[in-house]
Amino acid sequence: MTPITVRVDDASYTDDVEPRTLLVHYLREQLGKVGTVVGCDTSNCGACTVHLDGEAVKSCTVLAIQADGCEVTTIEGLARGAELHPVQKAFHEMHGLQCGYCTPGMIMASIDLLKDNPDPSDDEVREGIEGNLCRCTGYQNIVRAVRSAAAEMRGGSDGTGDGSVPPASVSPAVVDTAAAPHVAAQS
Amino acid sequence: MTAVEDRTGTPAPEKEIGKARRRKEDARLITGRTTWTDNTVLPGMLHLAVVRSPVAHARITNVDVSAAREAPGVVAVYTGQDFAEEQGSLPCAWPVTPDMVNPGHPSIAVDQVNHVGEAVAIIVARSKTAAQDAVELTDIDYELLPVVLDMEQAVQDGADLVHDQLESNTSYHFVFDAGEMGTGGDTEQAFSGADVVVSRRFVQQRLIPAFMEPRSVVVQPQGDNYTMWSSTQVPHILRVMAAMVTGIPEHKLRVIAPDVGGGFGGKLQVNPEEILCLLIARRLGKPVKWTETRSESLMTAHHGRDQVQFVDIAADREGHVKGLRVRLLADMGAYLRLITPGVPALGAFMYPGIYKFPAYRFECDGVFTNKVPTDAYRGAGRPEATFAIERIMDELAVELGMDPMELRRKNWIDAAEFPFTTVAGLAYDSGDYETATQQALELLGYDELRAEQQQRRESNDPVQLGIGISTFTEMCGLAPSRVLGSLSFGAGGWESASIRMLPTGKVEVVTGSTPHGQGHETAWSQLVADSLGVPFEDVEVLHGDTAISPRGLDTYGSRSLVVGGSAVVKAADKVIAKARKIAAHLLEASEDDLDFSGGTFSVRGTPGAGISIQEIALAIFAAHDYPEGIEPSIDAEATFDPENFSFPHGTHLCAMEVDTDTGFVKIRKYACVDDIGTIVNPLIVEGQIHGGLAQGIAQALYEEAIYDADGNLTTGTFVDYLVPSAADLPHFDTGNTVHTAPGNPIGAKGVGEAGCIASTPAVVNAALDAVRHLGVSDIRMPLTPERVWRAIHQGGDGGDRAAAGSNAYGGAQTETTAGVSTDASSLGGDR
């Protein structure tokens, strides 16, 4: 057992871990951060994606001990109170999830992509989330969600924003309203 | 209380049905506040790891688990002998013929293993890690038996047997003959007199449902009661079956499906591990958990498809179809699971598709092999049928020199002919194939793409273009209970719902149709908001716990909205009927003089007099003032049993580029127009279509479970079992026509499987259309670049793939079982 100190979602934790403990198992089983999930054992599916010192990584392919002294952000640390991150909000708005199992990883990977490319095309989004598998959505609404969030984070859909927009001040209960812009309601 | 107030001028609320409501479910899913089964932690909980057979067919000659028992943290180790007397057999609910042979299916092997991955011992330990470490300390000796893998060989006389106590590898022979059933003419006659007969052999490769959430089970014993949490599609069915298998009385067993991360048929099962968790929790009196790894899931969760189809079609020279003959070999795997034998039989009725065949005969042999059992996978029988008919229609068109769409038009059921009883005896309810097709052609830009195809052919472009068509229908809304009875299915097809009107006017809706990602909470809220005239936000939908939702048949077969949603609407009708009596009493009016609209009862001809149903809920909770002779409750329960299936249909078109130099295929454009009846939530409908398309396209292009000659699954990780990513799939252009289903109060037909059923033949037909002029008439699925290249340059259908796993991660396919290590490779770094 080796002691590690990790800052996860803005709280510090000191724990003893075995060297072989994977970061995702440490998060889930020792910290109770069960929002981050495991979907495979070969680092293909991306469901376990978290940010390690600001970069998206597959937490099933990082040892917990390697996170010693690092800052980890999980899906549970994205929202500020009732204020969802724009990418979370966009996944909801654009129906970018169904069963939701891939969603934490998909959202964390998408945020990482938008950091490098604030205005990705459809194809760039598709390539940017190539390391995250979804079995439900066929990805089309995920692509829409990421592009929509990108526009909001840039400060409007015209792509001229400066990217300094604060998190969307919308809670899930509030956004449950009108028809999605890309879907024609049945008349 | 203000039972009466002025209601004039209140605008009618907007209809919820048809509105693209964002999903209520999302709030927890996008924030990680989820309740996956594996999240469950209970005091004193023990962890299970399963020791699995590394061989496909063998007698177990010795089991030595003594070292594992001594390992740190290990509490107990069990073998098949330990449960031989009490484990019974996993259930098969669908004996498709009276003489079907079912060898029985132990949850843990006792003296023989019949597929790689079968459980042979169980470690129970204080931690998951300790359990997994101890797996490597077990020592099991096997006496190898001949491995049976190929169905066509397995049905030959003298073939090696999977189960040597049986006479053959054939479980059953199922026949549907329209001539004998009186729904069509004599098939042999139809063929003998036909101008043209086209015969093909199609292979439905073995697929893996590959839901994203690995299966997980937790069982907590409490005295003689047991609570089971399971990542299942079917908590209600699981409860009944687990009670029957283990002897735990049904009323002592509660099953909970919390958040469930996808299923696609793959979690429509009673799993060995669910039974074993119950048996071990009972024996130890402690809570236990089992969560599978992905490799375990790919290796041992049931697979789908795996059929060889021999299809003959007869027609006259003008292109009128005269007869259809289908003979199937369907791979059961080593055992019969919940509905293993029924999957191909379910497809039996769909081979005629949307066409007016005068004669039809279907035969199917269910065949045992030393592979993991097959069972339901999205579409279950209907994708296979749709593939066969849509592929053979193209082949017939080629034979006749006719445009494939013209051939279809000539034979499909016209809009004016609905309802139409097909040669398979099904009464198709509604639709308009021509309109859907026209819309799809426009969405695709059919004429421009045909022109480009011509140009590419003329210029001998190395990248050729093809367009594939699939005009499909399916039977959904499973299912009329009497029809299931006539097919010997072990249960009905009804669904249950109840509505509880709470004192504050909020509404609890209990549904027996258990979701696992579809969005029932949102759609059911919309149904109830419209029926009861209450705000969408005031409705809460409860599900997935047999203690909360005691009656139900769960979610599969595109049934939830059609059957389960209808039960909800029926329950709402009963609530209104009960409330009407209270309203009449409180408003001092006759029931006959009450109108109910927008959630409020008003008295006809008396402006201003009215009471809302939410107010009635409070009044009847207080129960101070209600009519004599009735119970003080407006809660209601309903069970809906459909009288017919529903029949979604649509036209799917795929434009495909084929690189003739490499065989690489790329979807250029995909357009489809589906008629699924009434659309309750267009957002959810669109999502279901997209997801179905992804899986149908994946069957055509990417996915295949491959076993090597020893019966090892070489596609044992996501490295080699290729679930496509966003970068591998195209944008989909989707549309709808709406012909409401007459068989249910909503008018819905079902949408969960449409995209998956329709797309596969469209994709394959497109690839063939691109290279048919090069002499290619078939390519086996999935259309790997190698197969496409071989078909173009060497003829044939592309042939078998090599069975060896790729050398990714130094050959890290898991032909080893979980926890069984092989020689360490010489890895020095990483990718």
Next chain:
Amino acid sequence: MIPAPFAYARPTTVDEALQALAAGGEDVKVMAGGQSLIPVMRLRLAAPETVVDLSKVEGLRGVRDDGDAIVIGAMTTHSDVLSDPLIAEHAPLIAEATGTVADRQVRHRGTFGGALVHADPAGDLPAVALALDAEFVVVGPSGQRTVPASEFFVDYLTTAVGEGELLVEVRVPKLAGEWGMRYEKFNRVAQAWSIVAVAAVVRRENGRIAEARIGLTNMGPTPLRARAVEEALAGAEATPDAVGAAAARAAEGTEPSSDLNAQADYRQHLATVLTRRAVSAAAGL
């Protein structure tokens, strides 16, 4: 799955790392980014007694200009490579191939040196290093040595890095003259390894191909140079016909494996097609 237990060392200097390797016994593994090692340990296909994690070793990460070469530290991540201006200027082929490695999460952790020492025949970077005539700087108990790419890849998953040694950096010579480069990767899904890939580096002079270096991925247990193609291209006209004729020799001397993605003869065919495409693009055709 959870890896089998192992002892873990996290040195902070190269000397400490060498000591940890020496002390780690027979079954010691070096972990760079861990993006291949951890999965195979999870599957328990590898169960080393000791893992020496290089992630905290100073001085192994980054790219520097060293006159006639750029020098890439072994622990430079794939992400670093993709954004590095020196690589973009002098060896864009490395960035092009790195961009096809796995996915962005893996590229954040996986390293340039780790991928080369892993020497997966389906990995993308070994063939690129071969085509660029890179040199590998290896340190061990007896000091430092430099191994040319042509001698570095010894066998399946095996390199010239011996027991107790470490790869610390890779020198990539700057190219003089009018060079073009292309990495043509062929796989079935986006994040997959190469079925076959071709790295082409071509120098043009007066409308002719003066020199070509072709590296082949996954055409045998090690990455290979397509020498027959290189010879045929040397001095050839820069025309599609000439390139096509030369590329037809791409499979000479190769012994690719057969697996579920491709059988050997198909891999050999792919090598010719991809070589034609890579060389054509590198030559600006």
